[in-house]
Amino acid sequence: MRGRGGTRSKWKLGILAAIALSVFVSFRYQDSLKGQPATPTPTNNVFSPAHSSLPQAISHFFGHQPEARQPIAFVHKVHVNEVQMECVDCHFTVARGPIASIPDIRTCWSCHATTLTEHPEIRKMKDYYDKGQDIPWQRVWGWVEESHVRFNHAPHIREGIDCKNCHGDVSEMTVATRVVDHTMEFCVSCHRERKAPDDCVTCHY
Amino acid sequence: MDRRDFIKASAAAGATATLAGCGNPENQLIRLIPEEPLAPGIATLKPSICSLCAAGCGLQVRVMDGEAEVVRNGEPGILQMALAKKLEGNPKHPISQGKLCVRGQAAIQATYHPDRIRQPLRRTGARGSGPFQQISWDEALSDVVARLDGLASANNQRALGFLTRPLRGQRQVLVSLFLQRFGAPPATAFELFGEDVLREANRQSFGYAQLPTFDLARSRYVLSFGADFLGTWNSPVAHSLAYGEMRQGRPGIRAKFVQVEPRLSQTGANADEWVPVRPGTEGVLALGLAHVILKDRLRNHSAAGRAGELIDGWSTGLQGFIPAEVEKRTGIAAARIERLAHEFAEHGPAVAMIGGAPLAHTNGIFQALAVNALNALVSNVGQAGGIFFTPRPGMGATEATGARPLRDVAAEILSAASSPIQVLFLNDTNPVFGTPPAWRAEEALRKIPYIVSFGSFLDETSILADLILPDHSFLESWVDDVPEAGTQMSVASVAPPVMRPLHQTRSTPDVLIEISQRLQRPLSLQWKTYEEMLEAAFGALPEKSNPWEKIQEQGGWWSESPMHQAQTTRVSPRNSTRSIDAQFEGRPEDYPFHFLPYASQAFLDGSLAHLPWLQELPDVITTAMWSSWVEINPTTARNLGIVQGDVLEIKSSQGTLQAPALLSPGIAPDVVAMPVGQGHQTFTRYASGRGSNPVSILAGLTEPETGALAWAATRVRVAKLEKSDTSNPLILFSTVLGDEAKHR
Numbered sequence: 001m002r003g004r005g006g007t008r009s010k011w012k013l014g015i016l017a018a019i020a021l022s023v024f025v026s027f028r029y030q031d032s033l034k035g036q037p038a039t040p041t042p043t044n045n046v047f048s049p050a051h052s053s054l055p056q057a058i059s060h061f062f063g064h065q066p067e068a069r070q071p072i073a074f075v076h077k078v079h080v081n082e083v084q085m086e087c088v089d090c091h092f093t094v095a096r097g098p099i100a101s102i103p104d105i106r107t108c109w110s111c112h113a114t115t116l117t118e119h120p121e122i123r124k125m126k127d128y129y130d131k132g133q134d135i136p137w138q139r140v141w142g143w144v145e146e147s148h149v150r151f152n153h154a155p156h157i158r159e160g161i162d163c164k165n166c167h168g169d170v171s172e173m174t175v176a177t178r179v180v181d182h183t184m185e186f187c188v189s190c191h192r193e194r195k196a197p198d199d200c201v202t203c204h205y
Numbered sequence: 206m207d208r209r210d211f212i213k214a215s216a217a218a219g220a221t222a223t224l225a226g227c228g229n230p231e232n233q234l235i236r237l238i239p240e241e242p243l244a245p246g247i248a249t250l251k252p253s254i255c256s257l258c259a260a261g262c263g264l265q266v267r268v269m270d271g272e273a274e275v276v277r278n279g280e281p282g283i284l285q286m287a288l289a290k291k292l293e294g295n296p297k298h299p300i301s302q303g304k305l306c307v308r309g310q311a312a313i314q315a316t317y318h319p320d321r322i323r324q325p326l327r328r329t330g331a332r333g334s335g336p337f338q339q340i341s342w343d344e345a346l347s348d349v350v351a352r353l354d355g356l357a358s359a360n361n362q363r364a365l366g367f368l369t370r371p372l373r374g375q376r377q378v379l380v381s382l383f384l385q386r387f388g389a390p391p392a393t394a395f396e397l398f399g400e401d402v403l404r405e406a407n408r409q410s411f412g413y414a415q416l417p418t419f420d421l422a423r424s425r426y427v428l429s430f431g432a433d434f435l436g437t438w439n440s441p442v443a444h445s446l447a448y449g450e451m452r453q454g455r456p457g458i459r460a461k462f463v464q465v466e467p468r469l470s471q472t473g474a475n476a477d478e479w480v481p482v483r484p485g486t487e488g489v490l491a492l493g494l495a496h497v498i499l500k501d502r503l504r505n506h507s508a509a510g511r512a513g514e515l516i517d518g519w520s521t522g523l524q525g526f527i528p529a530e531v532e533k534r535t536g537i538a539a540a541r542i543e544r545l546a547h548e549f550a551e552h553g554p555a556v557a558m559i560g561g562a563p564l565a566h567t568n569g570i571f572q573a574l575a576v577n578a579l580n581a582l583v584s585n586v587g588q589a590g591g592i593f594f595t596p597r598p599g600m601g602a603t604e605a606t607g608a609r610p611l612r613d614v615a616a617e618i619l620s621a622a623s624s625p626i627q628v629l630f631l632n633d634t635n636p637v638f639g640t641p642p643a644w645r646a647e648e649a650l651r652k653i654p655y656i657v658s659f660g661s662f663l664d665e666t667s668i669l670a671d672l673i674l675p676d677h678s679f680l681e682s683w684v685d686d687v688p689e690a691g692t693q694m695s696v697a698s699v700a701p702p703v704m705r706p707l708h709q710t711r712s713t714p715d716v717l718i719e720i721s722q723r724l725q726r727p728l729s730l731q732w733k734t735y736e737e738m739l740e741a742a743f744g745a746l747p748e749k750s751n752p753w754e755k756i757q758e759q760g761g762w763w764s765e766s767p768m769h770q771a772q773t774t775r776v777s778p779r780n781s782t783r784s785i786d787a788q789f790e791g792r793p794e795d796y797p798f799h800f801l802p803y804a805s806q807a808f809l810d811g812s813l814a815h816l817p818w819l820q821e822l823p824d825v826i827t828t829a830m831w832s833s834w835v836e837i838n839p840t841t842a843r844n845l846g847i848v849q850g851d852v853l854e855i856k857s858s859q860g861t862l863q864a865p866a867l868l869s870p871g872i873a874p875d876v877v878a879m880p881v882g883q884g885h886q887t888f889t890r891y892a893s894g895r896g897s898n899p900v901s902i903l904a905g906l907t908e909p910e911t912g913a914l915a916w917a918a919t920r921v922r923v924a925k926l927e928k929s930d931t932s933n934p935l936i937l938f939s940t941v942l943g944d945e946a947k948h949r
Contacts, residue, residue, distance in 0.1 A: 046319055047314065047317070047318075047319070047817055092244070093244045093245055093246065093247065096244060096247060097244060097245065097246040097247040098245075098246035098247075099245040099246035101243075101244075101245045101246075104238060104239050104285070105238055106238065106239075129238075131235075132237060132238055132277070132278070133235050133236060133237060133238065133282070134236040134237060134238045134239065134285070135236070136235070136236045152246075
């Protein structure tokens with residue numbers, strides 16, 4: 001009986017430890033969300049590719065990507081359907097290089113300095129601009145580093161692949177959302193269908 | 206808790222942690238508006254110049270967008286900007302020809318170093334204790350200008366001192382002009398492994414006061430006296446390339462390479478034959494070879510011309526240097542001397558070189574003149590496979606005349622009641638680390654009332670400064686250089702910044718120009734920025750086909766083909782009292798070993814110890830890293846009861862240091878050697894408090910004609926430390942030493 005009692009108390013100890021750890025971790029997380037540090041000291045202060053926090057390491061390990069919460073409710077639908085803009089008008093380098101690029105605030109400002117200036121979302125943008133800040137867009141697409149996937153937009157555009165194939169119908173969206181699951185199967189099946197290379201090193205290098 | 210419980214508990218903890226890890230904690234810093242147009246993911250290649258050593262290799266820098274944590278207007282944020290990502294050699298550049306050494310590869314860490322000084326600092330604590338306060342550039346420059354105006358109004362302009370690493374190109378011109386117009390004495394240059402001895406010897410022998418370039422690609426016999434030309438000496442990238450050509454570039458021909466030195470260096474390890482000569486007798490050996498060549502009538506003494514006349518007894522066949530006599534002095538067998546002399550004279554083109562420790566004796570000039578005469582005897586100066594002197598483009602760069610060596614300046618400060626230097630500008634040199642204790646450099650610096658440093662890092666010297674005006678890194682500023690050696694072309698390198706500055710730093714030449722304008726009596730320098738000065742200087746170069754834009758784009762100006770350099774002043778009074786014997790500090794009975802500090806492959810003179818890639822670089826010969834060590838011959842070690850890893854106490858007449866023993870068969874039994882570079886007290890998180898500094902036990906002896914430190918002239922005794930100190934263990938890449946020692 002003594003043995004059983006001992007085991008039970010150790011069980012409790014284990015759970016206590018787990019709770020303590022999670023509390024500790026969430027506090028660290030709260031700390032990191034508190035906004036700007038009090039002193040102008042950079043956060044990444046060593047030559048290291050390591051994760052800046054334990055939660056970040058764990059979520060990357062499990063391939064978890066948080067839902068993007070955008071600072072401004074950008075409306076793709078209006079820009080594409082009503083203003084009749086092309087994707088490449090803002091995502092400048094999509095045909096030239098690996099990254100489609102999210103334009104910085106100066107691109108937005110080139111129209112919105114005079115367009116729809118009273119709109120509440122545009123006012124938010126003006127606040128950023130006046131403070132000399134860029135809009136802190138959050139990443140929607142992409143893979144965590146641990147998956148070791150590299151992607152280059154330019155050859156896909158040259159091949160004439162419609163943006164929709166991978167990013168869904170953006171002309172029906174406000175802010176972009178992840179409507180297509182970029183699994184390996186998704187990429188490989190299309191590559192095979194179009195007789196594009198499907199070696200491992202095409203993407204994993 | 207049994208194993209199963211533990212696993213359950215860990216799983217529970219893991220799951221909670223994962224949940225807590227959701228969200229996006231990365232955006233805690235504000236994003237700043239980019240300062241430049243960017244094409245993300247697309248790399249561009251830009252030229253630059255490596256500033257880590259005096260070789261002046263041209264760089265090709267891969268620049269791509271990235272996110273940097275910066276402070277703008279006092280606010281920290283993330284800025285998307287074009288960042289230098291990788292350094293390689295510039296394929297068009299005559300020195301580096303697309304290649305780069307290990308130190309150049311690591312040079313990029315100097316820009317992104319976490320301990321870089323990010324904005325002007327003013328000292329707030331006691332001098333040398335550390336506390337500094339961040340101030341604005343305007344405030345900092347007002348301080349300096351007020352001090353200089355103070356000197357000018359007291360008519361005491363000579364009290365401005367300028368202590369710098371050796372400067373070249375337009376930086377040197379600007380500093381000279383600044384000091385001259387202000388009325389201050391010329392800048393004092395200091396570098397531990399300076400080359401003044403060799404320059405002076407080459408001036409006397411050949412009329413060129415500069416380092417030589419060896420045409421190894423066409424040589425068939427190379428005799429090197431201590432020159433580590435593949436590792437750390439002269440222009441190692443250019444000479445390594447030529448060496449590769451020499452060994453493998455000519456089908457059917459593989460030149461012979463003989464290395465003369467008491468400790469087998471990285472370069473020596475490549476040689477066909479190793480001649481472990483007694484320290485300080487390299488010149489005697491060279492004259493012994495010359496004697497045999499003359500005696501056996503392989504050459505006539507008049508072939509050596511001026512270089513031969515500088516040697517006593519040259520025209521009478523060097524009768525004092527018969528092989529038996531030379532054997533007694535050098536420890537090299539007479540028969541071997543005869544053989545080497547015949548090989549050298551009969552397998553042309555042959556070339557002899559001298560560098561490193563043989564020049565760092567009190568008889569350094571004699572040793573260099575002896576090797577020069579040996580070269581002149583086989584008529585290889587300016588000939589294929591021989592010695593060349595890189596032609597200098599005429600750009601107004603002047604040899605600094607009247608500049609006094611640091612030892613004399615320090616002695617004068619110490620002997621005066623109040624320091625004759627009231628304001629000192631300190632540029633990228635660290636004499637507190639790199640001078641022997643007998644020079645009392647730190648004490649002298651502490652007597653100077655006001656020190657302004659342009660350093661990017663706090664080191665043992667700049668921590669004494671009252672004001673720090675941090676320079677840009679070389680990737681962030683206009684850079685220029687006129688290489689002294691490494692090519693037969695005439696070269697002037699220049700390159701614009703490859704990236705915007707990360708921090709609130711300013712380019713030192715621009716700071717000097719600004720100070721000159723803000724003085725009460727402005728110095729009327731004709732340029733508003735350093736860029737303007739460079740454009741004017743490069744515009745004066747002969748070939749009109751090279752417009753300024755093209756020069757910037759390719760990373761410099763160079764002649765189309767090899768050029769011949771006009772000789773400078775050739776006349777020099779003959780010094781017949783010059784001693785051929787090296788003096789050493791410490792009697793052999795008390796201090797039985799020669800102490801040989803050497804330029805570390807990773808850190809050179811210690812100025813690169815702050816770069817972690819170089820700290821973790823295993824030494825080529827020993828595989829040691831992150832530490833200091835003392836190389837000792839295995840037989841000697843056995844006699845003293847020393848095994849590898851034992852902590853030794855090395856004692857000279859000047860001081861004591863401790864370092865672990867590394868047994869090496871590539872060292873003479875009466876010599877112990879130690880790499881320079883570790884043992885910093887203050888030099889960023891990566892170098893501070895690591896290993897020990899061999900310079901701290903060196904004697905203050907100098908070569909008398911140049912005042913250069915004779916850093917190889919100290920004798921020591923070696924003892925095993927009974928109470929083993931584990932704070933600085935020997936760390937070898939190849940083995941875990943602690944285990945090995947236990948099993949022995």
